[in-house]
Amino acid sequence: MADPSRERRDRGALEAQVLTVIAASDHPMTPGEVVTLLADGLAYTTVMTVLARLYRKGALSRVRHGRAFAYTFVRDEDARRALRMREMLEKGNDKASVLAHFVGELSAEDEATLQQLLRQASRPDGSAEGPPEGGA
Numbered sequence: 001m002a003d004p005s006r007e008r009r010d011r012g013a014l015e016a017q018v019l020t021v022i023a024a025s026d027h028p029m030t031p032g033e034v035v036t037l038l039a040d041g042l043a044y045t046t047v048m049t050v051l052a053r054l055y056r057k058g059a060l061s062r063v064r065h066g067r068a069f070a071y072t073f074v075r076d077e078d079a080r081r082a083l084r085m086r087e088m089l090e091k092g093n094d095k096a097s098v099l100a101h102f103v104g105e106l107s108a109e110d111e112a113t114l115q116q117l118l119r120q121a122s123r124p125d126g127s128a129e130g131p132p133e134g135g136a
Helices: 011-023 031-038 044-056 077-091 095-104 108-122
Strands: 060-065 068-073
Touching: 011 031, 011 044, 011 068, 031 044, 031 068, 044 060, 044 068, 077 095
Parallel strands: none
Antiparallel strands: 060 068
């Protein structure tokens, strides 16, 4: 029978724990330092894997520190939430349905903001399209 204290942890929860530790640090952290601060029996290789994944996602930067890397938090809270939203979307089998439900629950103001952001994202220069504020 499996030990409940050693149950497999949700990957997103582990990533969030690691990000919290690194974001609170005033210096780049090695995997060993992260393992020590997490203090819950995680293997060094598990933490290295999580750090590498977060680096590939752009949530961390890294510099060579001896034979290892030292990692620094580079995402602000809004960017972390956006990353989490994207991860949740990727877990769904029907992205269109998930997005439809999301948009259906937006306020009119949030929907207008989303439409404006989508228009900006689709323009090569990233500028807003449409008439300037205050008139056509």
